[in-house]
Amino acid sequence: MSSEDRPTEDGSPYGGRESIVESDTRLAETAHDSRPLSFGLRLAVWYSTLFVAGSIAIVFLTYFLTAESLAQRDRQIIQAKLGEYGAAYQRGGFGALAETVRAEQRAAPERLFVRVVDRGAEAIVLSQPEGWDPAALQTGSLRLGDGTLVQVGKSTEAREDLLARFRAVLGVVTLSIVVIALSGGLLVTRSALQPIRRLTDAVRRIIRTGRTDSRVPLTGGPGDDDAISELTTLFNAMLDKIEGLVTAMRGALDNVSHDLRTPLTRLRASAEMALAASPDVDRYREALADCVEESDRVLVMLNTLMDISEAESGTMELRREPVRLGDIVARAVDLYRDVAEARNVALAASVLEDVVVTADRPRLEQVAANLIDNAVKYTPPGGRVDVDVRRAGDRAILSVRDSGAGIPAAELPRIWDRLFRGDASRTERGLGLGLSLVKAVVEAHGGTVDVVSELGRGSTFTITLPV
Amino acid sequence: MRVLLVEDDETIAEFVARGLREAGFAVDSAADGEAGLAAALSQPYDVAVLDVMLPKRDGLSLIDELRRRGIATPVLILSARRSVDDRVRGLQAGGDDYLTKPFAFAELLARVQALVRRATRAPEPTTLTVDDLVLDLLSRRVTRGDVSIDLRPREFALLEYLMRNPGRVVSKTMILSHVWEYSFDPQTNIVDVLVSRLREKIDRRFEKKLLHTVRGVGYVLRG
Numbered sequence: 001m002s003s004e005d006r007p008t009e010d011g012s013p014y015g016g017r018e019s020i021v022e023s024d025t026r027l028a029e030t031a032h033d034s035r036p037l038s039f040g041l042r043l044a045v046w047y048s049t050l051f052v053a054g055s056i057a058i059v060f061l062t063y064f065l066t067a068e069s070l071a072q073r074d075r076q077i078i079q080a081k082l083g084e085y086g087a088a089y090q091r092g093g094f095g096a097l098a099e100t101v102r103a104e105q106r107a108a109p110e111r112l113f114v115r116v117v118d119r120g121a122e123a124i125v126l127s128q129p130e131g132w133d134p135a136a137l138q139t140g141s142l143r144l145g146d147g148t149l150v151q152v153g154k155s156t157e158a159r160e161d162l163l164a165r166f167r168a169v170l171g172v173v174t175l176s177i178v179v180i181a182l183s184g185g186l187l188v189t190r191s192a193l194q195p196i197r198r199l200t201d202a203v204r205r206i207i208r209t210g211r212t213d214s215r216v217p218l219t220g221g222p223g224d225d226d227a228i229s230e231l232t233t234l235f236n237a238m239l240d241k242i243e244g245l246v247t248a249m250r251g252a253l254d255n256v257s258h259d260l261r262t263p264l265t266r267l268r269a270s271a272e273m274a275l276a277a278s279p280d281v282d283r284y285r286e287a288l289a290d291c292v293e294e295s296d297r298v299l300v301m302l303n304t305l306m307d308i309s310e311a312e313s314g315t316m317e318l319r320r321e322p323v324r325l326g327d328i329v330a331r332a333v334d335l336y337r338d339v340a341e342a343r344n345v346a347l348a349a350s351v352l353e354d355v356v357v358t359a360d361r362p363r364l365e366q367v368a369a370n371l372i373d374n375a376v377k378y379t380p381p382g383g384r385v386d387v388d389v390r391r392a393g394d395r396a397i398l399s400v401r402d403s404g405a406g407i408p409a410a411e412l413p414r415i416w417d418r419l420f421r422g423d424a425s426r427t428e429r430g431l432g433l434g435l436s437l438v439k440a441v442v443e444a445h446g447g448t449v450d451v452v453s454e455l456g457r458g459s460t461f462t463i464t465l466p467v
Numbered sequence: 468m469r470v471l472l473v474e475d476d477e478t479i480a481e482f483v484a485r486g487l488r489e490a491g492f493a494v495d496s497a498a499d500g501e502a503g504l505a506a507a508l509s510q511p512y513d514v515a516v517l518d519v520m521l522p523k524r525d526g527l528s529l530i531d532e533l534r535r536r537g538i539a540t541p542v543l544i545l546s547a548r549r550s551v552d553d554r555v556r557g558l559q560a561g562g563d564d565y566l567t568k569p570f571a572f573a574e575l576l577a578r579v580q581a582l583v584r585r586a587t588r589a590p591e592p593t594t595l596t597v598d599d600l601v602l603d604l605l606s607r608r609v610t611r612g613d614v615s616i617d618l619r620p621r622e623f624a625l626l627e628y629l630m631r632n633p634g635r636v637v638s639k640t641m642i643l644s645h646v647w648e649y650s651f652d653p654q655t656n657i658v659d660v661l662v663s664r665l666r667e668k669i670d671r672r673f674e675k676k677l678l679h680t681v682r683g684v685g686y687v688l689r690g
Contacts, residue, residue: 285682292683299569300652335647338621338660366651373655 040193044185051181052174059170066166070159071138078140081112081152086142089150094124097150101126113137113153136160195228199235212243248313255418256305260298267294304433308418311440318360318444325389325396325465326354328361332368333387340376346384347376355389355396357465363441368398370434371461375402379458391467399462406455415451438463468583469493471515473503473529474545475522479568483516486572487579490635500524507533512540514582516575519546530563541582543575573636573685580632595630598677598690600669602630611669621646622665629678629688638685662686 088100094116101114105127114127137153144150202216216232267290274287310316333349340347357364368387375385383403390397407415416439418432439449442463453459470492474480477498484494495512497503500521507515507529515533517526524532530542544565564578595602600611607623609616618626624646629637639658643649646661662678670676679687 289683295569296683303652331647334621335649335653335657336655338664339655339657342660342664362650365649369649369651369653373653377655 040189041186043189043193044182047185047189048178048181051185052178055177055181056174059174063163063166063170067159067163070162071156074138074154074156074159075140078112078138078152078154081114082140082142082150085114085150085152086144089144089148094148098126113139113151113155115151115153117149117151118147195232199228199232203235206239212239212246215239245313245315248309251309255309256302259301259305263294263298263301267291267298270294301433304437305418308433308436308440311437311444314444316363316441316444318363320358320360322356323359323361323364324354324356325364325398326351328364328368329387329389329398331365332372335369336372336376340385343376343379344381345376345379347372347387348384349387349389352388352390355391355467357396357445357467359445359465364445367438367441367463370438371398371400371463374434375400375404375459375461378402379404383458392464394467395464396467397462397464399460401458401460403458406457407451407453407459408455409453412451412453416449468513469495469511470579471495471497471503471506471512471540473497473500473506473515473521473526474518475499475520476518479518482572483575486576487516490576490580492579498522500526500529504529504532507538507540508536511538513586514543514579515540516543516545516579519544519548541586543578543582545570571638571640571684573638574641576635577632577637577641580635595627597630597633597688598675600630600677600690602627609669611673614672616668618665618668621661622668625661625665626669626688629686632688634687634689636681636685636687641685 085097085100089097092099097116104112112127113125115123115125117123136156138156139151139153141149141151199216202214206212206214215236270287270290274284277283307316329349329351333347336347372385372387379385379402385403386401388397388399388401416435418436438461442449442465445465447463447465450462450464451459452462468491470487472480472484472487472494474483474496475498480496480498484496487494495506497506501523503515503517503521504524517529519526521529526544530544533540533542542563544563545568546565547568564582566575566578593603593605595604600609602609602623604627609618609623609626625642628642628645639656640652642658642661643652647657662680666678670678677688677690679689681687
């Protein structure tokens with residue numbers, strides 16, 4: 001397969017990534033236009049609709065109760081009058097009734113409509129205030145003992161006037177309630193949605209600029225509990241993680257491109273020198289062997305760098321299983337036995353208490369091998385390297401102690417750095433990645449690394465792993 | 468022995484085909500998945516070497532199609548991915564194998580031969596012989612001419628591996644995985660040390676040297 005043939009599939013991650021970012025931005029913008037605003041509006045509308053409906057119900061109820069009680073009062077007045085007129089009729093017949101009505105009409109400012117209908121169905125109007133519309137009358141009637149019907153009507157005009165004014169007042173009140181409810185609802189939801197809008201803005205800004213270092217500010221006092229602060233915190237935490245990943249990836253890429261240049265330059269130089277020199281099979285063979293070795297080194301370095309950045313960024317695939325740390329150490333010591341012997345370094349393992357850890361076996365084997373590799377490499381002939389496994393509480397401890405030259409205090413903090421090589425190690429073969437890988441893999445397993453060193457006496461590397 | 472090679476990169480295809488021909492295989496090449504499938508269906512092959520990423524039809528689907536049609540040719544898959552995905556890894560359960568790019572040709576050859584061996588089920592020998600060097604697998608004794616040679620277990624394992632691949636270059640990575648069963652590359656050259664110990668025992672006192680270093684590639688035991 002060749003990457004030139006299918007650049008979009010695996011060749012150029014940049015083109016693909018940019019287009020993804022673009023489409024994400026579009027997505028976010030359209031979402032912004034339709035969603036958060038309309039959500040706020042919808043909330044406000046719902047809120048004010050409920051509020052207005054409630055208020056209107058109360059207004060209507062008030063109005064009908066008032067109207068009803070006014071009508072009730074009129075009915076009572078009419079009934080009272082009817083009783084009065086009935087009594088007068090009983091006392092002195094029609095004359096007394098007419099007299100009573102007339103007397104009332106003189107005295108009372110409120111005129112009533114009074115009509116008497118006798119058995120012959122002849123109606124006699126006793127009182128008919130001028131300009132009254134007989135249709136706008138509330139009436140009541142009383143049939144007397146001899147069959148005569150007394151009818152009393154009361155104009156509803158005054159009542160209607162009152163109710164009309166009441167209606168007007170209620171209308172104004174209702175209108176103001178609607179206005180207050182709508183604007184209040186809008187205001188309240190707007191302020192309630194403010195943190196969400198801030199969050200949305202931050203997200204959109206990040207998507208647009210690609211800057212993962214911006215954060216959404218946490219607002220509000222201690223009383224400001226709530227789901228939104230939690231969401232903001234979580235969102236920021238997610239950004240932290242993304243930023244960490246991006247930084248790690250960028251760092252790895254920088255390292256790779258920087259550190260591959262040197263071996264690639266050597267590779268190129270070997271080939272170029274062979275081509276420039278006079279044709280000679282042996283020289284060619286040498287140059288080709290150099291090229292192969294150099295490209296193997298490039299490959300190992302590339303793989304190790306990838307491993308380190310995967311472990312550091314938390315994307316390394318760990319196939320965890322129960323592993324006896326003693327076995328791992330025994331195998332690693334066995335791997336280096338001949339090398340230690342060839343260098344006249346005594347290499348011994350002592351497993352005080354075997355511990356089972358949950359770990360990725362090949363990765364852990366690599367950790368142990370790298371530590372022993374390092375120790376054997378920097379221990380002069382006649383020295384010794386001791387590997388211990390023990391348990392301390394809920395931690396498994398693996399330590400590698402050498403009797404080498406020790407590490408200067410100034411270099412100690414940097415030995416775990418990628419491609420750091422101390423002065424003493426310049427002459428030794430190696431990539432300067434072994435300890436970085438140890439640290440990255442151990443930390444990916446939730447463990448710790450530590451080193452204690454004394455110049456001239458040796459160093460002790462200790463890793464701990466959770467049991 | 469016929470090998471079907473399906474690889475779309477011309478340089479790699481030529482490199483692999485030439486190497487396999489030099490090792491005595493008859494090689495047919497195809498540059499895409501469909502052509503590969505047509506070839507595999509048209510005649511029987513002892514082994515197939517397939518790239519995963521192929522135009523028209525990818526390597527894994529090609530294997531699926533072959534198996535569906537009842538063709539059990541063992542397959543060596545070439546993958547450019549560093550982290551081999553589970554489907555490819557799963558091939559090992561089915562008797563097939565995989566190799567990640569970039570690879571040493573010696574390793575590809577060894578794997579192809581292992582696939583052929585497994586498929587033909589050649590009887591297991593009890594002694595291995597290269598020139599006057601004899602390794603008895605049952606008694607675990609090694610002799611060269613009349614001289615008995617005392618080997619440590621790792622040295623024995625290395626010699627056995629080299630003698631099972633006489634005249635064939637084996638890489639350091641292959642030795643590391645066969646002798647120690649480690650799959651990573653230690654920084655110190657452990658293999659060099661073991662090879663020189665073995666050389667000390669089987670070659671130093673003898674006129675004819677059997678164990679040779681091929682710089683940049685590996686080691687070879689040649690009679």
